[in-house]
Amino acid sequence: MSDLYNVAVVGATGAVGEEMLKILNERNFPIKELKLLASKRSKGKKIKFKDKEYTVEETTKDSFKGIDIALFSAGASRSRELAPYAVEAGAVVIDNSSAFRMDQDVPLVVPEVNSEDIFKHKGIIANPNCTTIIMLMAIKPLYDYAKVKRIIVSTYQAASGAGAQAMEELEKQAAAWAKNEELPIEKFPYQLLFNVIPQVDIFLDNDYTKEEMKMVNETRKMLHDDNILISATCVRLPVFRAHSEAVTVELEKDITKEKAVELIDKFPGVKVVDDIEQGIYPMPLFASNKDDCEVGRIREDLNGKNWLSFWIVGDQIRKGAALNAVQIAEKIIENN
Numbered sequence: 575m576s577d578l579y580n581v582a583v584v585g586a587t588g589a590v591g592e593e594m595l596k597i598l599n600e601r602n603f604p605i606k607e608l609k610l611l612a613s614k615r616s617k618g619k620k621i622k623f624k625d626k627e628y629t630v631e632e633t634t635k636d637s638f639k640g641i642d643i644a645l646f647s648a649g650a651s652r653s654r655e656l657a658p659y660a661v662e663a664g665a666v667v668i669d670n671s672s673a674f675r676m677d678q679d680v681p682l683v684v685p686e687v688n689s690e691d692i693f694k695h696k697g698i699i700a701n702p703n704c705t706t707i708i709m710l711m712a713i714k715p716l717y718d719y720a721k722v723k724r725i726i727v728s729t730y731q732a733a734s735g736a737g738a739q740a741m742e743e744l745e746k747q748a749a750a751w752a753k754n755e756e757l758p759i760e761k762f763p764y765q766l767l768f769n770v771i772p773q774v775d776i777f778l779d780n781d782y783t784k785e786e787m788k789m790v791n792e793t794r795k796m797l798h799d800d801n802i803l804i805s806a807t808c809v810r811l812p813v814f815r816a817h818s819e820a821v822t823v824e825l826e827k828d829i830t831k832e833k834a835v836e837l838i839d840k841f842p843g844v845k846v847v848d849d850i851e852q853g854i855y856p857m858p859l860f861a862s863n864k865d866d867c868e869v870g871r872i873r874e875d876l877n878g879k880n881w882l883s884f885w886i887v888g889d890q891i892r893k894g895a896a897l898n899a900v901q902i903a904e905k906i907i908e909n910n
């Protein structure tokens with residue numbers, strides 16, 4: 575690899591793909607050639623990046639010749655099918671889907687949490703599930719201080735997690751409701767507008783959803799701790815693009831609110847937004863389009879001195895997906 579890199583974005587027309595382009599631009603990622611890939615449907619579509627117009631190409635097994643870094647965000651089946659061709663062509667794949675996350679040979683990485691794992695890759699590095707990334711941004715500093723033993727988390731997830739068309743569906747539902755028309759329902763099992771759906775992804779044999787088990791398994795993999803106890807309830811809300819999570823943790827030693835604030839605030843990528851006297855706490859409306867996750871409602875939990883509760887909000891498309899992927903790419907080139 576040289577100082578400038580040939581980069582492919584697979585799924586460039588999707589919500590995360592579009593954000594990846596924005597972030598590559600904002601962070602001035604050293605790009606030599608940029609290749610924008612999507613499905614056959616988008617072939618020929620024009621997308622502007624910096625001051626140049628690019629034509630979207632259909633993704634095929636031959637799309638990756640000369641590519642150094644391939645950012646995939648086109649769903650797990652496309653990743654399974656096409657990422658091996660990108661690796662074979664010599665690219666490092668950073669995959670936003672769930673396809674390879676739990677593979678032993680594939681590092682699963684949040685750079686602030688376990689960047690040391692990146693360099694164990696054999697061609698593919700997986701970007702974790704968005705809710706897991708956001709939660710770990712506050713869990714990791716607490717874990718390093720007093721080993722988190724147990725996590726109980728409820729999520730309040732935005733429509734963006736289900737992709738660009740799902741965000742559009744929420745908007746169309748609002749427009750239809752205002753006109754007293756029938757609401758379109760395709761991407762979610764029920765109407766999302768004015769509703770709360772306690773199901774994200776499919777149900778598994780243990781009655782948890784796939785999303786909830788991702789939070790369990792991916793957290794254990796990234797913290798290298800198979801004993802950490804986690805119980806998650808994942809819920810979808812009519813919010814456009816930032817996920818919120820109510821988290822309660824049990825630690826191995828006692829913790830004060832002041833200590834928790836200090837630990838979380840000095841961790842990179844998170845900010846404490848917590849002044850209950852002034853009515854200040856993180857909300858998706860204000861955390862959207864920001865790189866930092868925001869933590870508030872930090873309190874000593876009534877369960878005991880070694881328990882803590884807090885509320886975290888993070889932009890699902892940014893830190894929950896596109897930003898995290900680009901940060902992994904930056905670590906790779908830094909180390910090159």
Ligand code: A2P
Nearest residue numbers: 585586587588589612613615616633648737738
């Ligand atoms: P397209 O726009 O051509 O359908 P989102 O998660 O926001 O819905 O985005 C999904 C992304 O994955 C889009 O860029 C979409 O492209 C892309 N995609 C879907 N199917 C394929 C495919 N068969 N090959 C490559 N990209 C695909």
